[in-house]
Amino acid sequence: MQASVIASTATQARKLSAEEIKEIEHEMQLYPDKQAVGLEALKIVQKYQGWVSDESLLGISKLLDIPVSDLESVATFFNLVYRQPVGRNVILFCNSVSCWIMGSESMRSHINGKLDIDFGGTTENGDFTFLPVPCLGDCDHAPVMMVGDDLHRNLTEEKIDEIFSEYKSKE
Amino acid sequence: MVTKPLTKNIDMSRPPLDIAAYEASDGYQSVKAIADGLTPDNVMQIVKDSGLKGRGGAGFPTGLKWSFVPRGDSAPKQKYFVVNADEMEPGTFKDRLLMEGDPHLLIEGMIIGAYTIQASTAYIFLRGEYKVSEKALKNAIAEAYERGYLGKNIQGTGFDLDIILHTSAGRYICGEETALLNALEGKRANPRAKPPFPQVSGLWGKPTIVNNVETICNLPGILTYGVDWYHGLTKGNDHGTKLFGISGKVKTPGCWELPLGLPIRQLIEEYGGGMRDGLELRAFLPGGGSTDFMLPEHLDLKLDYDEIAKAGSRLATGTMILLDNETCPVGMVGNLMKFFSHESCGFCTPCRDGLPWVDEIFNEFESGCGTDKDLQILHEHVEYLGPGRTFCALAPGATAPLGSGLKYFADDFDRHIKEKRCPYRH
Ligand SMILES: Cc1cc2nc3c(=O)[nH]c(=O)nc-3n(C[C@H](O)[C@H](O)[C@H](O)COP(=O)(O)O)c2cc1C
Ligand code: SF4
Ligand code: FES
Numbered sequence: 001m002q003a004s005v006i007a008s009t010a011t012q013a014r015k016l017s018a019e020e021i022k023e024i025e026h027e028m029q030l031y032p033d034k035q036a037v038g039l040e041a042l043k044i045v046q047k048y049q050g051w052v053s054d055e056s057l058l059g060i061s062k063l064l065d066i067p068v069s070d071l072e073s074v075a076t077f078f079n080l081v082y083r084q085p086v087g088r089n090v091i092l093f094c095n096s097v098s099c100w101i102m103g104s105e106s107m108r109s110h111i112n113g114k115l116d117i118d119f120g121g122t123t124e125n126g127d128f129t130f131l132p133v134p135c136l137g138d139c140d141h142a143p144v145m146m147v148g149d150d151l152h153r154n155l156t157e158e159k160i161d162e163i164f165s166e167y168k169s170k171e
Numbered sequence: 172m173v174t175k176p177l178t179k180n181i182d183m184s185r186p187p188l189d190i191a192a193y194e195a196s197d198g199y200q201s202v203k204a205i206a207d208g209l210t211p212d213n214v215m216q217i218v219k220d221s222g223l224k225g226r227g228g229a230g231f232p233t234g235l236k237w238s239f240v241p242r243g244d245s246a247p248k249q250k251y252f253v254v255n256a257d258e259m260e261p262g263t264f265k266d267r268l269l270m271e272g273d274p275h276l277l278i279e280g281m282i283i284g285a286y287t288i289q290a291s292t293a294y295i296f297l298r299g300e301y302k303v304s305e306k307a308l309k310n311a312i313a314e315a316y317e318r319g320y321l322g323k324n325i326q327g328t329g330f331d332l333d334i335i336l337h338t339s340a341g342r343y344i345c346g347e348e349t350a351l352l353n354a355l356e357g358k359r360a361n362p363r364a365k366p367p368f369p370q371v372s373g374l375w376g377k378p379t380i381v382n383n384v385e386t387i388c389n390l391p392g393i394l395t396y397g398v399d400w401y402h403g404l405t406k407g408n409d410h411g412t413k414l415f416g417i418s419g420k421v422k423t424p425g426c427w428e429l430p431l432g433l434p435i436r437q438l439i440e441e442y443g444g445g446m447r448d449g450l451e452l453r454a455f456l457p458g459g460g461s462t463d464f465m466l467p468e469h470l471d472l473k474l475d476y477d478e479i480a481k482a483g484s485r486l487a488t489g490t491m492i493l494l495d496n497e498t499c500p501v502g503m504v505g506n507l508m509k510f511f512s513h514e515s516c517g518f519c520t521p522c523r524d525g526l527p528w529v530d531e532i533f534n535e536f537e538s539g540c541g542t543d544k545d546l547q548i549l550h551e552h553v554e555y556l557g558p559g560r561t562f563c564a565l566a567p568g569a570t571a572p573l574g575s576g577l578k579y580f581a582d583d584f585d586r587h588i589k590e591k592r593c594p595y596r597h
Contacts, residue, residue: 030335032375036357039340043299066357073359077516079341080299092300096261097460098418100506101498134343134510135261135460136300139418139490140425149302 010054013062020048024063034064038074042081051082079133087122087129089167092146095119095132098139107143110157114164127167173197174404176392177385177412178428181272187307190314193275199320201283201394206326211242214287214394221393221401222410226265227255227346227383228459228487230476239370240288240378251379252285252293253355254387257339257346259298261460261510262492265414266384268426270297270304273388274311280387282320282332283394288380291331296351299340308336343514347563348381350516361518362563385414407432407475415474417443419493420450426490429474436470439493450495454579458487460507461568463575464494483575499595500583504576505533511569522566525556529573536584539591546584550577 016024027040041060046052052075061068075081082090093111095104112118115128122129128147138144141153152163173179180188180196188196205214219234240250254277258266270277277295285293297305312334315321323331337355339345345354349363352374373379389411393401404412409431415438416426422444429438439445439452446452454464457474463484465472472478479486494503512526529552532545553574556566577584586594 031357033357036355038357039354040337043338043340070358074357077342077359078299078339081340095506096510097503097506098262098492101419101492101494101503133300133341134259134514135263137258137264137267137298139262139264139492140416142418142424146300151303 010058012055013058014053014055016045016056016059016063017048020044021063024060035066035070037064038066038071039078039081042071042075042078046082050088051085079131085122087126089128089148090146091128091130092133092136093119093130094134094136094138094142094144096135096139098135099143102142104143104155107145107155107157107160110160114160128164172400173392173396175412175428176396176404177269177276177388177414178272180276181268183268183272187271187273187311188275190275190311190318193273197395198275198391199279201279201391202320202326202328204394205283205286205330206328209394211287211289214283217393217398218287218390220398221389223386223389223393223401224409224476225383226385226389226413226488228260228461228485230486233382233386233389236370236382237284237288237380239368240380241371242289246289247377249292249375249377250288250290251374251377252281252288252290253351253374253379253381254281254293254295254384255346255348255351255381256295256297256301256304256384257343257351258301258384259341259343259346259514260488261507262416262418262456263459263488263490264416264418265426265488265490267301267304268414269384269388270301271307274304274307275315276388276391277308277384278311278315278320278334280390281334282325283390284380284382284387285332286328286330288378289330290380291333293332293334294355294374295334295336296345296355297336297338299338301338305336305338312336342516343510344516344563344565347565350563351381352379359516361516364562404430405432406430407473408477409475413474413489415442416490417493418490419455420447420495420498421445421493422447431475432473434471434473435465438474438491439470443493446493446495450497453494453496453498453500455494456492456572457484458489458491460492460510461564461571462487463571464579466579484571497595499593500576500580501533501536501587502593502595504572504580505530505537507572508533508569511565515565516563519562519566521555522561525552526566526569528552529556529569536587537593539587539593541584541587543588546577546588549573553577 023044024041027037117130119132143155144153223233224230344350345360350360354360369379508530512530515522517523535541553570558567
């Protein structure tokens with residue numbers, strides 16, 4: 001099938017790395033067809049590249065032999081597939097109702113003041129991207145947020161300061 | 172006697188039981204019963220007799236749902252059993268507890284469900300953000316393969332089952348069962364038209380059962396301890412236990428396994444510890460963000476499906492969100508509308524265009540610019556987005572807190588208009 005480019009300036013597919021291809025091929029064994037592996041492939045690429053560029057999208061499209069437009073319609077659908085570069089750590093900040101009742105708005109302002117970014121923004125030094133996320137299923141510990149893979153609960157301003165300094169010192 | 176079949180093995184201060192410890196706690200007994208000759212028809216009858224209703228929101232009887240799957244020699248060979256672990260409804264935090272706390276219980280339940288409909292492949296559709304659940308399930312699945320509870324010819328039964336863990340990437344609509352099937356097939360996760368129902372034509376066109384995590388976790392207990400025991404757990408008209416949760420400004424928010432039929436007041440006061448000092452209960456959503464508000468006058472009702480329905484709401488996920496007297500009800504409904512608007516899949520017009528409009532109006536109220544005309548538009552949307560007007564239940568779900576909120580908090584909406592500000596802001 002001829003892969004066509006929709007709303008993309010990329011003409012060259014990125015050559016996927018050996019690790020990326022290996023992991024995608026492993027997923028292929030778990031599903032009856034290649035289309036079903038699309039999201040897994042996007043996530044695998046994102047794991048290694050941090051985000052999914054137009055060139056990566058073309059690369060996956062070639063490997064799986066599915067139209068790039070189909071893949072793009074999946075990529076843009078999901079909250080956690082990033083089609084723009086993100087910072088080294090992504091903050092997924094719960095903006096749903098229980099956290100809102102428990103004061104998430106003032107935590108958001110605190111982060112906003114501290115990192116000088118609001119939802120959708122990335123710090124200038126590339127440390128953090130700040131994104132809203134629906135209910136993280138931890139409402140009895142509201143307000144909550146994730147930084148990378150880690151969940152942080154019962155947030156207070158002091159706790160947020162501590163969390164950020166830990167991520168800083170990890171680097 | 173076991174009184175908490177869903178959580179008896181759960182202690183969040185330690186890792187979940189490994190397979191040996193799980194077996195020692197009556198685990199995988201049902202697989203032994205299958206090996207000893209329990210047929211799929213037997214299991215179907217037991218589950219029907221148990222009266223188990225789906226815990227994913229709709230409360231549909233599980234045995235009845237399973238019975239729609241074609242059986243016998245003329246039925247398609249390939250069938251699928253799918254676990255809906257996409258928990259994302261605001262205020263809902265029960266399936267995570269089960270998966271993190273006792274992953275083998277879910278796996279045993281999946282074996283029972285898949286065996287009954289004779290599906291040799293099962294998928295767990297897991298929310299991408301649930302990293303701890305993912306790890307717990309991966310470990311447990313590996314252990315179950317090692318011990319011969321998964322794979323070929325499970326425990327000499329002649330039944331084969333593979334479980335595949337699929338992690339999603341965050342969209343509420345993927346929890347709607349037909350959208351979930353599209354997502355698993357790698358397509359954009361718009362819901363599908365029904366009929367055909369998934370039980371007949373689901374994943375890749377094959378007969379498919381989709382059940383909620385908590386529903387499936389009920390199965391091992393029912394098979395191991397029997398229907399009479401299951402019925403004995405209950406205080407009201409519905410059977411079994413249920414996970415109930417409370418979030419909001421109570422003294423001790425949390426999630427507990429309790430018999431269905433417990434009075435709401437007891438849940439909030441005994442388990443939630445009552446409201447924090449100085450606060451009063453204003454209203455509550457009984458089962459997640461897409462249920463109708465209920466009022467303090469409803470506190471003596473019992474937590475069962477029919478009784479909550481009589482008060483105009485739904486038990487749904489059983490996880491309550493409490494509104495106190497110092498939190499703005501208009502802001503709370505507005506927060507929910509922002510969620511539904513953001514999570515609309517965009518497939519049908521009333522939802523795609525209506526919800527962002529509703530969200531925008533709540534922003535106006537928040538900033539003190541709301542008008543009587545805006546209020547009227549909100550009322551109209553309760554109808555435009557209601558049941559029967561849209562392709563799936565997401566938009567009607569949004570109208571539950573919206574319609575009941577407009578009704579119960581009319582004064583608060585008026586004050587926002589008259590005072591040109593949110594009266595709860597100091
Ligand atoms: C927008 C929407 C989101 C849903 N999200 C979930 C969910 O996250 N988990 C779930 O089990 N059911 C969810 N449901 C309900 C499912 O469609 C389905 O009824 C349920 O998985 C059936 O399982 P049960 O019979 O075991 O309850 C959702 C429904 C809708 C309309
Ligand atoms: S009601 Fe909303 S979520 Fe459901 S199909 Fe229509 S647009 Fe999609
Ligand atoms: S509302 Fe924030 S975790 Fe549920």
